Amino acid sequence: MFILRSLRRSITIPRPKAFDRQKALIQALQLFWRQGYSATSVEDLSRVLQLSRSSLYDTFGDKRTLFLEALRFYSEQVISRTARTLQEAPSPIAGIQAIFDELAAGAGNERGTMGCFMINSVAELVPYDPDVTKIALSYSQAFQRLLADAVVQAAVQPVQRGEQTPAQLAAYLFSALQGIRILLKSGATREQVDAVCMITLQSLD
Amino acid sequence: MFILRSLRRSITIPRPKAFDRQKALIQALQLFWRQGYSATSVEDLSRVLQLSRSSLYDTFGDKRTLFLEALRFYSEQVISRTARTLQEAPSPIAGIQAIFDELAAGAGNERGTMGCFMINSVAELVPYDPDVTKIALSYSQAFQRLLADAVVQAAVQPVQRGEQTPAQLAAYLFSALQGIRILLKSGATREQVDAVCMITLQSLD
Numbered sequence: 001m002f003i004l005r006s007l008r009r010s011i012t013i014p015r016p017k018a019f020d021r022q023k024a025l026i027q028a029l030q031l032f033w034r035q036g037y038s039a040t041s042v043e044d045l046s047r048v049l050q051l052s053r054s055s056l057y058d059t060f061g062d063k064r065t066l067f068l069e070a071l072r073f074y075s076e077q078v079i080s081r082t083a084r085t086l087q088e089a090p091s092p093i094a095g096i097q098a099i100f101d102e103l104a105a106g107a108g109n110e111r112g113t114m115g116c117f118m119i120n121s122v123a124e125l126v127p128y129d130p131d132v133t134k135i136a137l138s139y140s141q142a143f144q145r146l147l148a149d150a151v152v153q154a155a156v157q158p159v160q161r162g163e164q165t166p167a168q169l170a171a172y173l174f175s176a177l178q179g180i181r182i183l184l185k186s187g188a189t190r191e192q193v194d195a196v197c198m199i200t201l202q203s204l205d
Numbered sequence: 206m207f208i209l210r211s212l213r214r215s216i217t218i219p220r221p222k223a224f225d226r227q228k229a230l231i232q233a234l235q236l237f238w239r240q241g242y243s244a245t246s247v248e249d250l251s252r253v254l255q256l257s258r259s260s261l262y263d264t265f266g267d268k269r270t271l272f273l274e275a276l277r278f279y280s281e282q283v284i285s286r287t288a289r290t291l292q293e294a295p296s297p298i299a300g301i302q303a304i305f306d307e308l309a310a311g312a313g314n315e316r317g318t319m320g321c322f323m324i325n326s327v328a329e330l331v332p333y334d335p336d337v338t339k340i341a342l343s344y345s346q347a348f349q350r351l352l353a354d355a356v357v358q359a360a361v362q363p364v365q366r367g368e369q370t371p372a373q374l375a376a377y378l379f380s381a382l383q384g385i386r387i388l389l390k391s392g393a394t395r396e397q398v399d400a401v402c403m404i405t406l407q408s409l410d
Binding site: 034035036038039110113114115119120122123124126127128133136137139140158164167168169171172174175176177178179180181182183185186187188192195196199200202203 | 241325333344373374386387392393
């Protein structure tokens with residue numbers, strides 16, 4: 001839930017109005033995240049967003065359209081948050097480390113077991129939903145571009161030695177982050193996750 | 206689908222009978238794997254297994270009971286298959302490499318995008334379903350025990366040097382395998398996956 005609180009904090013709402021569309025979108029996102037796409041009914045959405053079925057439809061379209069908007073919104077938020085973490089760190093390596101530390105902090109609590117809304121959606125709907133497949137690919141590419149830039153800026157040894165390209169190391173780091181997400185959901189302890197993060201980051205030495 | 210074909214081949218059916226319960230279980234598993242738990246209705250199961258609703262109930266119990274049996278069956282099959290891969294390899298390191306190679310072969314085809322039934326189920330149902338959470342934990346532990354044994358037998362350098370324990374390296378390898386599963390679903394190419402496998406396995410040097 002932490003990331004959602006941060007999402008809410010980071011949103012600039014242009015002007016006050018009776019109905020807060022962005023807030024409703026985040027409520028829908030939370031519901032889809034918790035229950036999955038198929039298990040979430042229009043009735044659930046209507047109840048949680050406190051909108052009649054027809055207002056829900058007028059505001060967001062059908063369930064699938066709302067889900068895709070929520071997934072795109074989540075993707076943009078995670079990418080901007082990751083970019084910010086990398087920018088604000090004292091060095092590119094510290095930035096990469098911070099992304100792993102933030103993830104490891106989810107061990108044994110709801111943040112970890114909730115998992116990642118993108119992974120949940122990919123697991124549930126790829127490859128049979130072409131739109132989710134497309135969103136997942138562009139999320140994966142955008143995340144890897146951020147990591148590859150950090151790897152270039154860090155001038156890490158495997159790249160300097162010509163053993164790996166920044167893109168290969170970025171794919172490796174992205175894959176490791178996804179794996180840790182599943183590890184957290186599979187009941188790993190903080191000690192286990194810390195060890196996995198440490199071994200992963202040694203590949204940059 | 207490859208793993209399901211192997212699952213079918215590896216099954217010893219005790220005696221021929223008019224109704225093949227194991228075959229029906231595998232059909233249910235395939236359906237849950239493809240559609241997810243929530244999106245699979247009793248009607249779908251009844252149609253695919255060619256059983257009336259009452260026969261379905263008499264044979265497997267309700268939808269959730271059938272799902273849990275399918276997930277436990279999948280878990281056992283993957284664990285035995287992994288144990289076999291490790292045993293049949295010319296060396297423990299070659300066995301670990303073979304597990305990664307097998308996964309990488311799923312890049313760009315249905316085997317890769319179908320993903321892993323366990324990960325799909327974990328993403329969809331953990332932490333809110335305590336039985337799935339329990340099955341996922343014991344799958345994760347059994348898989349990591351196999352990897353830890355292989356790491357011990359291989360007497361890998363990081364363990365010899367006292368930098369990591371076999372259990373830590375096993376958690377790292379397990380996490381990497383889960384990450385690659387998600388990477389495959391997110392549209393990674395064979396070249397990208399091969400690079401990720403290579404970098405991962407370098408941590409054993």
